[in-house]
Amino acid sequence: GNQTFHNYLLEARDRTLQAFEHQDYPLEELVEKLDVARDASRNPLFDTMFVLQNTESQEAKLETLSFSPYVQEHSISKFDLTLSMSDEDGEIQGSFEYCTKLFGADAIERLTRDLIAILSQVGINPDLL
Known part of the structure; x- marks a missing residue:
């Protein structure tokens, strides 16, 4: 709400870099652990x-x-x-x-x-x- 675009961008960059630490985690395992309802015509996440x-x-x-x-x-x-x-x-x-x-x-x-x-x-x- 009160955040500048620049600060939002910095926060997004930091979250993205943190997410790279988990980039090799298998998608199917993640979907299974999240217990997401599956629909073959849609991406589960x-x-x-x-x-x-x-x-x-x-x-x-x-x-x-x-x-x-x-x-x-x-x-x-x-x-x-x-x-x-x-x-x-x-x-x-x-x-x-x-x-x-x-x-x-x-x-x-x-x-x-x-x-x-x-x-x-x-x-x-x-x-x-």
Whole structure:
């Protein structure tokens, strides 16, 4: 409620770093211990995802082999909503993948505009409440 965006971001960073300590914990074991109701058509713990790809995606060459990034097109969204962001040549690029049964293109366009407006404002003043 009364926390600045900057402080919220620091808190989120700390929680994320703490969560990395448990990243190898088996998902199925966690779901079992939490005794979550299972539905084969849904993820048992979360429906939205944020992905920050901060590694370079460029060609790599070995002696006689060369590797280049492969852009895979998805026809089915794995989650209700996924926001993927990456650093491309010094610019942040983002894309949404979403379930079309839940969201229309107009809703995603509004969400994109709102997110850009929020990021623009906190970029100017990270101490906003």
